[in-house]
Amino acid sequence: MKNYSIWLDGMEESNIKVLNEDKDVDVIIIGGGITGLSVAYNLFDSNLKVCLVERNLVGHGVSSRTTGKLTYLQELIYSKLNKNFNTDKVRLYLNSQKDAIKIVKDIVDKYKIDCDLKRVDSYIYTNIEKEVKNIENEKDLLDFFGIDVFESKTLPNNKKCKKAIYVKDTYVFHPLKYIYGLKKIVENKIDIYEKTCINKVEKENNYYICKTDKYKIKAKKVVFATHYPYFLIPYLFPLKCYLEKSYITAFKLNKTYNFSAITSSKPVESIRYHNNYEIYLSNSHNLCVKNDDKNNFKKVIDKIDIKPDFIWSNKDIITSDNIPYIGTIDENMYISTGYNTWGMTNSAIGGKIIGDLILSNKNKYIKLFSPNRSLNIFKIMNFPLNISSNIKSFVGSKINKNKSWYKNVKFKKIDGKEVGIYIDENKKEHIVYNKCPHLKCGLTFNEVEKTWDCCCHGSRFDIDGNCIEGPSNYSITYKK
Numbered sequence: 001m002k003n004y005s006i007w008l009d010g011m012e013e014s015n016i017k018v019l020n021e022d023k024d025v026d027v028i029i030i031g032g033g034i035t036g037l038s039v040a041y042n043l044f045d046s047n048l049k050v051c052l053v054e055r056n057l058v059g060h061g062v063s064s065r066t067t068g069k070l071t072y073l074q075e076l077i078y079s080k081l082n083k084n085f086n087t088d089k090v091r092l093y094l095n096s097q098k099d100a101i102k103i104v105k106d107i108v109d110k111y112k113i114d115c116d117l118k119r120v121d122s123y124i125y126t127n128i129e130k131e132v133k134n135i136e137n138e139k140d141l142l143d144f145f146g147i148d149v150f151e152s153k154t155l156p157n158n159k160k161c162k163k164a165i166y167v168k169d170t171y172v173f174h175p176l177k178y179i180y181g182l183k184k185i186v187e188n189k190i191d192i193y194e195k196t197c198i199n200k201v202e203k204e205n206n207y208y209i210c211k212t213d214k215y216k217i218k219a220k221k222v223v224f225a226t227h228y229p230y231f232l233i234p235y236l237f238p239l240k241c242y243l244e245k246s247y248i249t250a251f252k253l254n255k256t257y258n259f260s261a262i263t264s265s266k267p268v269e270s271i272r273y274h275n276n277y278e279i280y281l282s283n284s285h286n287l288c289v290k291n292d293d294k295n296n297f298k299k300v301i302d303k304i305d306i307k308p309d310f311i312w313s314n315k316d317i318i319t320s321d322n323i324p325y326i327g328t329i330d331e332n333m334y335i336s337t338g339y340n341t342w343g344m345t346n347s348a349i350g351g352k353i354i355g356d357l358i359l360s361n362k363n364k365y366i367k368l369f370s371p372n373r374s375l376n377i378f379k380i381m382n383f384p385l386n387i388s389s390n391i392k393s394f395v396g397s398k399i400n401k402n403k404s405w406y407k408n409v410k411f412k413k414i415d416g417k418e419v420g421i422y423i424d425e426n427k428k429e430h431i432v433y434n435k436c437p438h439l440k441c442g443l444t445f446n447e448v449e450k451t452w453d454c455c456c457h458g459s460r461f462d463i464d465g466n467c468i469e470g471p472s473n474y475s476i477t478y479k480k
Ligand SMILES: Cc1cc2nc3c(=O)[nH]c(=O)nc-3n(C[C@H](O)[C@H](O)[C@H](O)COP(=O)(O)OP(=O)(O)OC[C@H]3O[C@@H](n4cnc5c(N)ncnc54)[C@H](O)[C@@H]3O)c2cc1C
Pocket: 030, 031, 032, 033, 034, 035, 036, 053, 054, 055, 056, 057, 058, 059, 060, 061, 062, 063, 064, 065, 066, 067, 068, 069, 070, 071, 196, 197, 198, 199, 225, 226, 227, 244, 245, 246, 247, 248, 281, 313, 314, 315, 316, 336, 337, 339, 340, 341, 342, 343, 344, 345, 346, 347, 468, 469, 470, 473
């Protein structure tokens, strides 16, 4: 069993350039996931001097661990939005997702990107009687918007359910092959630096100075495509969102199917097929709770009743009003994040919106996704909830290391500093500081993926303390 995502299997990256001098550009894109590359795609043909900087390797963040569905049927999103927004806004969100699918399809066709893009029917289903009405309501809403929605009580893999609805004009793809395809299109005109982390962004007159450990990039405009924004003040993102974590398996079947499916209610179960593999996701939860990863993975494996070939976890940002934060956050500073687990479509829209803002083009979605939009009072009431779940996980991480979970992990103090020690299969000790550099939460050890994970805001570190996922920008490597 491989403890990493199926999309990373056999995907070697070549042509890696690391920043080795100071630079002066018009636009810097920080982050090389599907968002960063989508923004780059919308700027590569302009006259602007653009560079993209990625802390690790392009595409190896959250985007490499997704399920890779391109669909506008996103659980019961339209019913949810209909409670908080008027019908025009709900329709606008629907149109944005349909446009996003077209954007991706057009790019794949135009540049002949070999990313296994396949048209499949996309299902929402439930096995819970009281959810049936909710699915019917979602269908009514989609009917009202003129979408062709079909009904069923069986999924195409012959699994029975209480109720399912589906649409036919949606896709699945190999997300990493798509991202590499975008990289290939833009890299002739845009400098892409990998293994290069931006630690600080400071305003100086009309410029931003973006600093790595050694070098500076002076830029007129900055795009944050870092997934979780690593800055806190003054934009208050941690109050306006939380992180949801899920567990994913891929296992071989002797046949494949042309559909993708997701349950209508949380914790979601999600299915899609890639070649002869079924990719099955379940057990999603707020990152701040349920930190026993071994048990979390076990629950997923128990459900599939077969030994998986791949197993991995992933997390995404859920916003207070279920609409992503895409647009201008400050003068000449932009962000695209908060995709509510639908980043394959929303990154395409994010790339287009930010490209249009930078190039002063009109875009009908700017207002809907604006990160500075005001939230209604009920959504603001979520703020204390988000703070309290963060405080709870912060305190929990300090007072309870749940030692009983672990077989090969020890915690102790060395020279007054908390460390965590993982003992590998050759009995070698790997020592790290047990404190997340972001906001000083204690870290739990994820025994399945062999990473140190922060249950407050999701930073992750490998067994030797190298930071592999933010919001932390720093490692926790122990130095004697
Ligand atoms: C379990 C799960 C399943 C999902 N399935 C689907 C799906 O089927 N369909 C769908 O539409 N969406 C899906 N999503 C959502 C989607 O995967 C994400 O929303 C999307 O991949 C986010 O892309 P990103 O580019 O914003 O983030 P990332 O891919 O994480 O990219 C951000 C990049 O920024 C880099 N970075 C961060 N800080 C710095 C720094 N300081 N300097 C330089 N670089 C930095 C990181 O290293 C990273 O590579 C799923 C999400 C989850 C959790």
